[in-house]
Amino acid sequence: MNMTWLMRMARWARRPPSMRQVRIVAVVIAVVLVIAGLEWLGLWPDWATVEPRGGRLPRLN
Template sequence: MTFRWLLRAKRWAQNPPSAGMVKFVLAIIAVCIALYLYDLAYGWPEWLTVDQRMRAPR
Protein backbone atom coordinates (compact mmCIF):
# COMPACT_ATOMS: atom_id res chain seq x y z
CA MET A 1 0.00 0.00 0.00
CA THR A 2 1.43 3.33 -0.99
CA PHE A 3 1.38 6.57 0.93
CA ARG A 4 -1.25 7.96 -1.46
CA TRP A 5 -3.71 5.23 -0.51
CA LEU A 6 -3.15 5.94 3.17
CA LEU A 7 -3.99 9.60 2.56
CA ARG A 8 -7.16 8.61 0.71
CA ALA A 9 -8.17 6.33 3.59
CA LYS A 10 -7.57 9.15 6.06
CA ARG A 11 -9.73 11.56 4.06
CA TRP A 12 -12.47 8.94 3.70
CA ALA A 13 -12.43 8.26 7.46
CA GLN A 14 -12.74 11.97 8.20
CA ASN A 15 -15.53 12.56 5.64
CA PRO A 16 -17.40 9.26 5.13
CA PRO A 17 -19.99 8.99 2.35
CA SER A 18 -23.62 9.70 3.16
CA ALA A 19 -26.05 6.90 3.95
CA GLY A 20 -27.84 7.55 0.67
CA MET A 21 -24.64 7.07 -1.32
CA VAL A 22 -23.86 3.83 0.50
CA LYS A 23 -27.40 2.54 -0.22
CA PHE A 24 -27.04 3.54 -3.88
CA VAL A 25 -23.77 1.65 -4.30
CA LEU A 26 -25.15 -1.41 -2.51
CA ALA A 27 -28.24 -1.36 -4.75
CA ILE A 28 -26.05 -1.31 -7.87
CA ILE A 29 -24.01 -4.22 -6.53
CA ALA A 30 -27.23 -6.14 -5.75
CA VAL A 31 -28.54 -5.61 -9.30
CA CYS A 32 -25.25 -6.86 -10.75
CA ILE A 33 -25.32 -9.97 -8.56
CA ALA A 34 -28.96 -10.62 -9.49
CA LEU A 35 -28.15 -10.40 -13.21
CA TYR A 36 -25.20 -12.74 -12.77
CA LEU A 37 -27.32 -15.30 -10.88
CA TYR A 38 -30.05 -15.07 -13.53
CA ASP A 39 -27.44 -15.73 -16.19
CA LEU A 40 -26.15 -18.75 -14.29
CA ALA A 41 -29.64 -20.17 -13.78
CA TYR A 42 -31.22 -19.55 -17.19
CA GLY A 43 -28.39 -18.67 -19.54
CA TRP A 44 -28.02 -15.73 -21.88
CA PRO A 45 -31.29 -14.87 -23.67
CA GLU A 46 -31.26 -15.51 -27.39
CA TRP A 47 -32.79 -12.11 -28.15
CA LEU A 48 -29.78 -10.38 -26.55
CA THR A 49 -27.27 -12.26 -28.72
CA VAL A 50 -25.77 -10.23 -31.54
CA ASP A 51 -25.95 -11.88 -34.94
CA GLN A 52 -22.55 -12.54 -36.45
CA ARG A 53 -22.33 -11.01 -39.87
CA MET A 54 -20.18 -12.39 -42.60
CA ARG A 55 -17.12 -10.30 -43.36
CA ALA A 56 -16.65 -9.12 -46.89
CA PRO A 57 -13.72 -10.77 -48.67
CA ARG A 58 -10.67 -8.62 -49.15
Protein backbone atom coordinates in the same frame (compact mmCIF):
# COMPACT_ATOMS: atom_id res chain seq x y z
CA MET B 1 0.42 -0.08 0.25
CA ASN B 2 0.57 3.05 -1.83
CA MET B 3 0.55 6.43 -0.05
CA THR B 4 -2.37 7.53 -2.23
CA TRP B 5 -4.56 4.77 -0.81
CA LEU B 6 -3.57 5.70 2.74
CA MET B 7 -4.56 9.31 2.10
CA ARG B 8 -7.86 8.19 0.58
CA MET B 9 -8.63 5.98 3.59
CA ALA B 10 -7.81 8.84 5.96
CA ARG B 11 -10.15 11.15 4.04
CA TRP B 12 -12.95 8.53 4.21
CA ALA B 13 -12.37 8.10 7.97
CA ARG B 14 -12.67 11.85 8.53
CA ARG B 15 -15.61 12.33 6.17
CA PRO B 16 -17.48 9.08 5.42
CA PRO B 17 -19.86 8.86 2.44
CA SER B 18 -23.47 9.85 2.95
CA MET B 19 -26.18 7.24 3.49
CA ARG B 20 -27.53 8.07 0.01
CA GLN B 21 -24.21 7.13 -1.61
CA VAL B 22 -24.07 3.92 0.41
CA ARG B 23 -27.59 3.01 -0.74
CA ILE B 24 -26.75 3.70 -4.38
CA VAL B 25 -23.69 1.46 -4.22
CA ALA B 26 -25.69 -1.28 -2.46
CA VAL B 27 -28.43 -1.14 -5.13
CA VAL B 28 -25.88 -1.33 -7.96
CA ILE B 29 -24.17 -4.33 -6.35
CA ALA B 30 -27.56 -6.03 -5.85
CA VAL B 31 -28.52 -5.49 -9.51
CA VAL B 32 -25.19 -6.91 -10.69
CA LEU B 33 -25.62 -9.97 -8.45
CA VAL B 34 -29.18 -10.54 -9.71
CA ILE B 35 -28.05 -10.34 -13.35
CA ALA B 36 -25.12 -12.69 -12.68
CA GLY B 37 -27.45 -15.12 -10.90
CA LEU B 38 -29.95 -15.09 -13.75
CA GLU B 39 -27.18 -15.75 -16.25
CA TRP B 40 -25.74 -18.55 -14.09
CA LEU B 41 -29.18 -20.20 -13.82
CA GLY B 42 -29.65 -19.94 -17.58
CA LEU B 43 -32.60 -17.55 -17.32
CA TRP B 44 -30.88 -14.62 -19.04
CA PRO B 45 -32.47 -13.98 -22.48
CA ASP B 46 -30.39 -14.65 -25.59
CA TRP B 47 -31.12 -11.22 -27.04
CA ALA B 48 -29.34 -9.61 -24.09
CA THR B 49 -26.14 -11.65 -24.49
CA VAL B 50 -23.18 -10.23 -26.39
CA GLU B 51 -21.71 -12.72 -28.81
CA PRO B 52 -17.92 -12.80 -29.09
CA ARG B 53 -16.57 -11.85 -32.48
CA GLY B 54 -13.44 -13.93 -32.28
CA GLY B 55 -10.13 -12.57 -33.43
CA ARG B 56 -9.13 -9.05 -34.22
CA LEU B 57 -10.77 -6.68 -36.62
CA PRO B 58 -8.97 -6.20 -39.93
CA ARG B 59 -7.04 -2.97 -40.31
CA LEU B 60 -8.53 -0.39 -42.61
CA ASN B 61 -5.93 1.60 -44.55
